[in-house]
Amino acid sequence: MMNAQANTMRPLHRFEQLYRRDRHVWRLLFMIIVWMIFMAITRFSKFYSLLNFQTMAAQFPEFGLMSLGVMLCMITGGIDLSVVGIANLTSILMAYLLINLTDAAGNIPGFTIPLVFLLAVGLGTAFGVFNGILVSKFHIPPILATMGSGELFTGICLALTNGNAVSKFSRTYSRTINNRIFDLIPVQLVIFVVMAVLIWFLLSKTVFGTKLYMLGTNETVARFSGLKNDRLLIKTYMLSGICAALGGMIMLANYNSARADYGTVYTLQCVLIVVLGGVNPIGGKGKISGVVLAIVLLRMLETGLNRFPTISSYYISLIWGGVLILVMVLNYFSEHGGKPHRKVKQSA
């Protein structure tokens, strides 16, 4: 849509502007295309199948949702390292609920799944508000507050389960979430898209989003401009908590069980994704489109690499870290090497 608009007006100039404004997005898009071409040349039949894309679309929402939460926090200049803790605690508590609701025949009443999701959102809200209060009212640096609360949530998970997996609840739950709508679209993807659209709407169409960017750009100025910083921060961490809790519910479905140490690598992976997606860790900058592309890129890289049995899958972390540092260095050169350009205002 934006391309078409650009072409009608002095194409090159507009295009350059477009590129500059969304440098990250274009770069990620470019990387995705390069990778897709590479896969097309080397492993066409194994990569380009409907099933493969469906599998990928079912896999990425669990850490994708968590990344969305981390992104919101990072826009305000904070960070959320407790997403995995929240996800696991939610999924364990919900797994217990599911066990209680499962009858002898292994079935669950019809209202269960909506109920479980509602409760999960509620739990995520509570955990997120807890984080938000620590960050805003007690002025604990976000990185420490969420690190501590993440440890605390994981600790509660361990204390509840003794480190064992919680399973043996009705398979109906997992089957429902792993369903495909019209035999095509995985339910996980739908949940992710709904959340992503919601956050996109919040960030770019509402006053809340604008305030968030203001808060991230300069906290003091935001306060003197009459923003209620504390309340904004609590709302942000609350949203992040909700995203994480939903991620946990998807993990519960994908593994058909819940455990305290599921997804421990996701903490740092989420931060990586968000930074790769062009969110400035200092705050005030970043777009959801970049983050979503980064999530998709990660999943494609990982799945693609798995199609080469001779290459150890551990190389993915090497590539991933390398890409991250490379992108940061490229930013450094494009910001310091070229003409100094003004900060571009955030807009949809």
Add this chain to the structure above:
Amino acid sequence: MEYKTKRILKKITRRNEPYIFLVLLALCLLIEVRSGQFFSSNNLVDIASALIVPGLFAIGAFLVIISGGIDVSFPALASLSVYATTKYLLDINYEGGVWLAILMALAIGALLGAFNGLFIGYFKLPALIVTLGSSSVFKGIMQGALNSRQLTIIPQGMRDWGTSALFTAKNPVSGLTSRMPVAFIAFLIVLFFVSFMMRYTMFGRSIYAIGGSESSSHRAGFNVIRTKFIMYIMVGMIASLAGVIRVCMMQQAHPTNMLGMEMNIIAGVVLGGTAITGGRGTLLGCMLGTLLIVIVENSLILLGVPTSFKSVFTGALIIIGTGVSAYQVIRMNRTRRMKTRARRVA
């Protein structure tokens, strides 16, 4: 007189170390009362030897945090350098002393630290992001390129060094004995060296200055880039030393079991009163904080608390500890503001 004591008291209450010391003391006494086993000689030796590796990591993390950065790559860095060293020495059937292993690990650690320092110092990229990326790269090199797996045999020299003891403590009641590893001396040397450096050398002071304010220290004539670069090299070397000691003490090289330590180490450092924003903090506090974390991790079992509650306690500790120090900063700013206002009125 009263005024003086008041001032001293005020000074003490504003620092973080006394609080953490009191908490530590209270915890120790609690464990002692509950179990009667805490102050037994072998338990103290056990705790001291459990402190070596986290303590060394904490010294490195402390340096980085003082300079205003944060390092999450040190476990991966240590794992990679020590794994590469052990693997190489095994491949050449090395049978000499441990010094070669230590030197090699230090050299690799310096190189990897320089990698961090290059991006953080010269390219001025945020330390959290760079170390996240580099830890992922180090892990990838170790598990992908070196194809790491658990090495159950380590070279003779390393094994001897790991088992040799300074002295052995015996618990007269239970009959359990604990060895104090020779590596404890290495830990003390590093501790002494770094505390001397931070207090009495220009390099150490410039780390504090950079953490306080990077642009003002640059204007005051400190070479910010070079200081950071050298500091990350040092941190890499300290972390690698910790890695070697861990492998020697465990008698086997496990590539992944150090990963994931970073959060607890950083928590310990911050608990000890080091400001996460940089520029403030003492090595004494850092060690007390790390000791607190180590004791919580090792001695809860003596309290009768199941080990599955370990993370609950560490998490609560981090939140409460950082909450208290954050509250102190707010209070300090408030009194300062009130003072300036009073002065202005006068």
